Amino acid sequence: MDPVRVRFAPSPTGRLHLGGGRTALYNYLLAAQTGGQFILRIEDTDRKRYVEGAEQEIYDSLRWLGLEWDEGPDKGGLYGPYRQSERKAIYLDYARKLVDLGHAYYCFCTPERLESVRREQQANKQSTRYDGACRHIGPEDALRRVESGERHVIRFRSPDEGQTTVTDLLRGNITVENETIDDFILIKSDGFALYHLAAAVVDHLMKITHVLRGAEWLPTFPLHGLIHRAFGWQEPVWVHLSVFLKPSGSGKLSKRDAAELIKDGHSIFLKDFHTLGYLPEAVTNWIALMGWSYDDHTEIFSMKDLVEKFSLIKLNPSPAAINFSKLDHFNGVHIRQLPQDDLVSRIGPFLTRAGYNPDIQTLEKVAPLIRERMVTLDDSVDMAGFFFQDAVTLEPSDLIGKDLDASQTAVIVKQVHELLQQTDDFSADGLEQLLREFVDQSAYNNKQVFGILRVAITGQRVSPPLFETMEIVGKDKALVRLLHAIALLEKIN
Ligand code: GLU
Numbered sequence: 065m066d067p068v069r070v071r072f073a074p075s076p077t078g079r080l081h082l083g084g085g086r087t088a089l090y091n092y093l094l095a096a097q098t099g100g101q102f103i104l105r106i107e108d109t110d111r112k113r114y115v116e117g118a119e120q121e122i123y124d125s126l127r128w129l130g131l132e133w134d135e136g137p138d139k140g141g142l143y144g145p146y147r148q149s150e151r152k153a154i155y156l157d158y159a160r161k162l163v164d165l166g167h168a169y170y171c172f173c174t175p176e177r178l179e180s181v182r183r184e185q186q187a188n189k190q191s192t193r194y195d196g197a198c199r200h201i202g203p204e205d206a207l208r209r210v211e212s213g214e215r216h217v218i219r220f221r222s223p224d225e226g227q228t229t230v231t232d233l234l235r236g237n238i239t240v241e242n243e244t245i246d247d248f249i250l251i252k253s254d255g256f257a258l259y260h261l262a263a264a265v266v267d268h269l270m271k272i273t274h275v276l277r278g279a280e281w282l283p284t285f286p287l288h289g290l291i292h293r294a295f296g297w298q299e300p301v302w303v304h305l306s307v308f309l310k311p312s313g314s315g316k317l318s319k320r321d322a323a324e325l326i327k328d329g330h331s332i333f334l335k336d337f338h339t340l341g342y343l344p345e346a347v348t349n350w351i352a353l354m355g356w357s358y359d360d361h362t363e364i365f366s367m368k369d370l371v372e373k374f375s376l377i378k379l380n381p382s383p384a385a386i387n388f389s390k391l392d393h394f395n396g397v398h399i400r401q402l403p404q405d406d407l408v409s410r411i412g413p414f415l416t417r418a419g420y421n422p423d424i425q426t427l428e429k430v431a432p433l434i435r436e437r438m439v440t441l442d443d444s445v446d447m448a449g450f451f452f453q454d455a456v457t458l459e460p461s462d463l464i465g466k467d468l469d470a471s472q473t474a475v476i477v478k479q480v481h482e483l484l485q486q487t488d489d490f491s492a493d494g495l496e497q498l499l500r501e502f503v504d505q506s507a508y509n510n511k512q513v514f515g516i517l518r519v520a521i522t523g524q525r526v527s528p529p530l531f532e533t534m535e536i537v538g539k540d541k542a543l544v545r546l547l548h549a550i551a552l553l554e555k556i557n
Contacts, residue, residue: 067100068273072126072133073263075107076118079333080125081322082386083278083308086351090305091276092131093352093374103270104136106147107263109256125334129344130367143270148262155257158265158295159218159250163203167294168250170206171198171219193246194219218251220260222290230289232282233303234381240286248287260284264291267300276303279381303376306355306384313385329440330388341414341440343402346395354384364397392439399438407431411444418445420452429536433528447528451536456523456545460552463519465512473516474553476508480517481546490539492531499531520549 072088074080095102104126106119123138135141145151162168171194173181178194185192199221201209210216222245229239250261257265267275281288282304292299310317322332329340337347349365357380358365358373365373399407408427415422434447450456464473480502484490487498503513518530521542527533534542 065098066273067098068094069101069103069271070095070274070276071103071105071267071270071272072131073105073107073277074122075110075113076122077110077113077115078118079335080118080122081332081334082351082354083305084122085125085129085334085347086308086354087276087278087305088126088131089129089348089351089370090356090374090379091274092133093370094274094276094376095134096371097374100273101134101141102131103141103143103272104133104139104146105266105270106137107259108147108149109152109259109262111149121335128338129334129348148266151266152256152262155262155265156251156255159257159261162220162250162291162294163218165294166221168218168220169199169247170201170210170216171247171249172201172209172214172216173197174215191244196247199247215253217249217253219247220250220287220291220294222247222287228286228290230286230299231302232285232381233301233376234379235304238282238285245286245290248284250291260287260291264288264295264297268292268295268297272300274301274303274376276305279304279307301376303379304381305379306381308354309383309385311386311388317386325388328388329442330391332386341442342391342395343398343410343441345401346391346398349394349398350391353390354386355380364394396439399441400435404428404431407435410441411448414441414444415449415452418449420445420449422452426451426536430528433532433536446524450522450524450527451533453523454541454544455548456521458519458523458549458552460556462525463516463549463553464556465508465516468508468512470553470556474550476506476513476516477520477546477550477553479506480513481543481550484539484543484546490535490542492529492535495534496531516549521545 070091072091074084092102094100106122108114108119126133133139135143135146137146140146159168163170181195182192198219223242226242227239228242228245229237231237248260249258251257285302285304289299289302308317309315310321317332325331326336331337331340334347338344345366348367348370352365352370352374353363356374356378358378402410405428408424408431411431412422412427430448430451434444438444438447464470465476468476480499483498483502487494489495489498499513499517500510503510506513514530515525517534518527519525521530521534521537537545
């Protein structure tokens with residue numbers, strides 16, 4: 065495939081979500097695969113919906129995912145500016161050109177008139193659209209009114225009759241009756257362009273070859289095709305991606321659903337996945353497969369694999385349900401694929417955020433013990449926080465061994481304490497041998513003794529393997545923790 069020029073064109077009107085991330089990813093992959101350019105264009109013309117900080121979140125989220133752009137507002141490039149608000153002056157010229165070509169016209173209807181037309185259409189159960197009143201004003205007349213300062217907009221003159229066929233790469237030809245295409249506004253009365261015109265013009269000027277975008281643009285897709293054709297421009301290849309559905313598979317995800325999700329440690333906003341302890345590798349793998357597949361069984365893809373294997377042909381236009389269990393699975397797999405030092409450096413910040421002060425040497429020993437069971441990086445806090453505490457906080461009743469009482473348990477801990485005090489070998493193997501011998505010679509079983517020790521040493525019932533854990537905790541700390549456990553048990557009596 066020839067090198068493509070593709071763009072991701074988010075509006076900074078809210079937080080960047082999974083759908084946006086996936087659109088960006090597919091664009092990025094196509095550019096990377098073909099040696100083309102991936103362009104970031106910020107579509108910030110709707111000042112009323114502009115959200116402070118949203119643009120920065122777009123940059124941060126894309127970079128976190130590893131989707132670096134070749135041209136963009138912060139980078140420049142040959143086809144700038146890359147922020148729509150900085151190029152708004154040019155659109156009026158293009159709209160006037162369409163007026164000259166007969167594909168657009170000035171409309172002087174007042175908001176009140178438009179409102180009453182709309183009401184009448186609603187009352188008659190007709191679809192609401194512009195009734196074309198200003199279509200018939202002669203060009204000189206119209207120009208005179210414009211020059212005299214009369215308030216106006218510029219509308220597209222959609223063809224009066226016939227049909228329009230546009231082609232989506234995934235869906236094939238889409239044909240609509242032209243009478244169903246409204247005379248959309250291209251330029252508002254304040255002189256600023258609306259999306260339909262602005263996107264067509266800027267895609268043309270930026271030499272965009274493929275438009276990969278959300279399916280919400282399908283309804284106005286014929287209009288976009290018509291605008292390109294009215295200028296006599298070659299259309300880009302159009303690809304409308306599949307819609308995301310709620311995890312249940314029914315309906316589109318709403319803002320309310322998003323708020324509920326975060327309670328379960330999930331989100332639809334890319335930046336949250338970082339905080340929740342997901343790896344960008346897992347998130348890209350996951351969203352890549354929401355609408356694309358390589359074959360019917362391969363599931364784990366690195367970014368390099370995706371760049372190699374991605375293809376437009378294998379995109380699937382059917383709606384995709386968001387499946388968080390799959391993400392958890394991918395995250396675990398990608399965590400286990402990380403080189404050890406990489407994993408260590410990613411876990412560290414989560415422990416620090418939870419209030420621990422993890423040192424690298426200990427963390428390097430701890431990481432191999434927990435990586436098999438980790439689903440998110442955040443799990444490291446529950447699984448390994450106790451390694452970085454001086455003392456563990458305990459629920460005294462948790463200490464008591466199965467079928468034992470507090471005083472029996474205390475005796476066991478005292479005996480083990482004595483034994484450990486005397487040993488110089490605090491290696492996992494040495495400890496295992498010593499403690500297994502102890503159990504063999506006692507009246508208790510492994511489950512009882514090791515269960516008590518686990519709680520005494522780690523403060524929790526579930527922990528990484530006991531002997532390895534004790535080795536890392538070290539003799540001094542382990543003995544202190546046992547003494548603390550004895551004191552607690554004695555208090556119960
Ligand atoms: N700004 C539009 C959006 O956020 C871009 C659509 C497009 O890619 O053309 O949906």
